[in-house]
Amino acid sequence: MAKHNQGLTFEEIAKHLCGSKEWVAAAILGQASMNKEDALRLTNLLKVDPRIAGVLQEPPMRGSIDRKVPVDPLIYRFYEIMQVYGTTFKAVINEMFGDGIASAIDLEIHVDKRPDPEDPEGERVVITLDGKFLPYEKW
Known part of the structure; x- marks a missing residue:
């Protein structure tokens, strides 16, 4: 909500924090942690309570998708890709790397x-x- 209220994209935030848009999105969505400096810069940029910086520094409970089949169409497609091609990825990776x-x-x-x-x-x-x-x- 704060990101939206400030009219910022993940890429714009990433430039401010000297990171990638993907890492910023993961951290904001609770799937990655930040160091203190980045967390404070983010809370300042988003104009939110600086106490949130402490939460952003905690090691997250990774894995935001429930054990059920995801229903969001975009996330479901990744699930589908792994269901269909996961064994292919594994076979090729194991053949190439061991x-x-x-x-x-x-x-x-x-x-x-x-x-x-x-x-x-x-x-x-x-x-x-x-x-x-x-x-x-x-x-």
Whole structure:
């Protein structure tokens, strides 16, 4: 609400905080934490109670989607993508890197748009997940 009231975009806030729009969105939505300086700068920028800065610095309870199938159409599509292609991602990653995972902790996320080459008036969403590979270790 405060972001909306100030008429700011995630990208504008990110420039003010020297971070990415994706990280700012995650922090505002309670899925990432901020250091004290960034949290205070954000509360100042959004003109909200500076005590909120303390909450923004706490390690969040990550995972904002309930265990049920999401109903929001955009979020559902990501669920659908993982249901359909998750095993493909796993098979290709394991073939290329070995037995392990793509980190959700050491991860960069980028959301961009580009023109749709097949529809001059359309746009395409480009989502990049750039995570560190973490092999399973022998123990």
